Amino acid sequence: MNTDYEGCNFFDVIATRKTIRKYTNEIPPLEAIKKIADAGRLAPSTTNTQNWEFIAIYDNETKEKMAKAVNDKYDELKDFVQSEEDKNKINGYKYYSMFFNKAPVVFAIVEKKRISTILSILERNGMTDDLLRYYDNRSSILSMGAAIENMSLCAHAIGLSSCWMCAPLVAQKEFGEILGLNPDDKVVTILSVGYPDVSAMNQNKPKKTLDEVFRIVL
Ligand SMILES: Cc1cc2nc3c(=O)[nH]c(=O)nc-3n(C[C@H](O)[C@H](O)[C@H](O)COP(=O)(O)O)c2cc1C
Numbered sequence: 001m002n003t004d005y006e007g008c009n010f011f012d013v014i015a016t017r018k019t020i021r022k023y024t025n026e027i028p029p030l031e032a033i034k035k036i037a038d039a040g041r042l043a044p045s046t047t048n049t050q051n052w053e054f055i056a057i058y059d060n061e062t063k064e065k066m067a068k069a070v071n072d073k074y075d076e077l078k079d080f081v082q083s084e085e086d087k088n089k090i091n092g093y094k095y096y097s098m099f100f101n102k103a104p105v106v107f108a109i110v111e112k113k114r115i116s117t118i119l120s121i122l123e124r125n126g127m128t129d130d131l132l133r134y135y136d137n138r139s140s141i142l143s144m145g146a147a148i149e150n151m152s153l154c155a156h157a158i159g160l161s162s163c164w165m166c167a168p169l170v171a172q173k174e175f176g177e178i179l180g181l182n183p184d185d186k187v188v189t190i191l192s193v194g195y196p197d198v199s200a201m202n203q204n205k206p207k208k209t210l211d212e213v214f215r216i217v218l
Contacts, residue, residue: 001032002159013157014035018204020161023194027058027104032158036107036193039154043147046139047117051108051149055179060101062178066190067101070094077170083158097167107151109174111144113184144188151191161196164189 037054045051057063074094078087100106116139119132127135148164155162168190169175175187
């Protein structure tokens, strides 16, 4: 664990973080994993609800159960789609879902059920589902994203690497059962964590330029 992170440059951490999907077998110390969870805890959330839980899974049997659930789900989806082309695309998603069980630690990031005050008022007053969807500003899932990004940056700052994963969520229901969650609470991301396997490090992903994504309204 890099304990010098307090002196590290904030923008450098952002600029050098990248997704890593392969890790060494070294087990990150609990202290480092707690630090990552703590970075999630400190994120902003809608109306400060903090409706999250960060579950760090070291146990291989649990990881394997989760991976099997994902594998089975993708096989179901492959049977469901018709063309070879679609089956191949489903295989691609499966490929990007199926390595988390090899990570030394896997975070299941749980969004706990939260009732939006404004939506419940509108619903109680008879608003249609279509309009309710329009007024849903998705602030709860945005809060989850803020926590996950904090965690991913923190992992990098302390010398670990991670992969933010949504493709495994085809088995979201099964994850809930395996982890003993309340049925109303949902795993919204799997964050695999470990020390990067430098032999398998990929290039930095090309990013759009600032000019492409930024404009000023004066
Ligand atoms: C919301 C979200 C979901 C993602 N899901 C997956 C995934 O299921 N599997 C995977 O291998 N990578 C996943 N990624 C990682 C992206 O592929 C990666 O962030 C992107 O290619 C840019 O690379 P970089 O993180 O190195 O900048 C996900 C990233 C985000 C933000």
